[in-house]
Amino acid sequence: MDLTVLRYSSGADSTLGLLYMDRKFACYTLEDEHREKKVYGETRIPAGRYRVxxxxxxxxxxxxxxxxxxxxxxMLHITNVPNFTDILIHIGNTDDDTAGCLLVGESSYSNVNQPGRINSSTVAYKRIYPIIVSALEKGDEVWISYLDEVNFE
Structure with missing residues (x-):
C-alpha cells in the first residue's frame, strides 16, 4: 500500500497536507512547520519515502x-526517518498535538493568517486506520511518501 502526503500550505507553526491512499484522497493532515534546523518535537519530517x-x-x-x-x-509508526524517532500517525487538531507526528482529519482550516487546524480527527483516524492495518496484517508493505509544497516561481 502506498500512502502519500501532499503538503500544500506551510505556516508559521504548522503544515497542512492531503493524505492519499493508493492515489485516492483519504483525509487532511497537519504537521509541525518546516525548519532549517530541527527542533525536537517542533519540526516536520523531511520529504521522502518511509516504511509504516x-x-x-x-x-x-x-x-x-x-x-x-x-x-x-x-500505532501506525513511520520508520527510518533520518534524525527523527517515534513518528506516528495519530489523532489531534493543532500543532500543539503533533510533536513531529502526522495528524489526520476530515477538514482543515487555513494556516496562512492564523494557526492551522484540522477537525474531526477521530472520524478520519477510525476510517483510515483499519484499511492500513488490514494491509499490514495481510503481509503487504505500507510506505508513506511526503511531498513538499509546489513552488510556482
Missing part, C-alpha cells in the same frame, strides 16, 4: 488500546 509498521509499545499505544479496544492493534 505497527508499533505496540509506548504511551500512545497504551492510550489507544483503552480508547479504541474494538480495533486498535498498534
Amino acid at each position: 509498521v505497527l508499533r505496540t509499545v509506548g504511551s500512545h499505544h497504551e492510550r489507544y488500546k483503552q480508547k479504541f479496544p474494538e480495533f486498535h492493534k498498534g
Whole structure:
C-alpha cells in the first residue's frame, strides 16, 4: 500500500497536507512547520519515502488500546526517518498535538493568517486506520511518501 502526503500550505507553526491512499484522497493532515534546523518535537519530517509498521509499545499505544479496544492493534509508526524517532500517525487538531507526528482529519482550516487546524480527527483516524492495518496484517508493505509544497516561481 502506498500512502502519500501532499503538503500544500506551510505556516508559521504548522503544515497542512492531503493524505492519499493508493492515489485516492483519504483525509487532511497537519504537521509541525518546516525548519532549517530541527527542533525536537517542533519540526516536520523531511520529504521522502518511509516504511509504516505497527508499533505496540509506548504511551500512545497504551492510550489507544483503552480508547479504541474494538480495533486498535498498534500505532501506525513511520520508520527510518533520518534524525527523527517515534513518528506516528495519530489523532489531534493543532500543532500543539503533533510533536513531529502526522495528524489526520476530515477538514482543515487555513494556516496562512492564523494557526492551522484540522477537525474531526477521530472520524478520519477510525476510517483510515483499519484499511492500513488490514494491509499490514495481510503481509503487504505500507510506505508513506511526503511531498513538499509546489513552488510556482
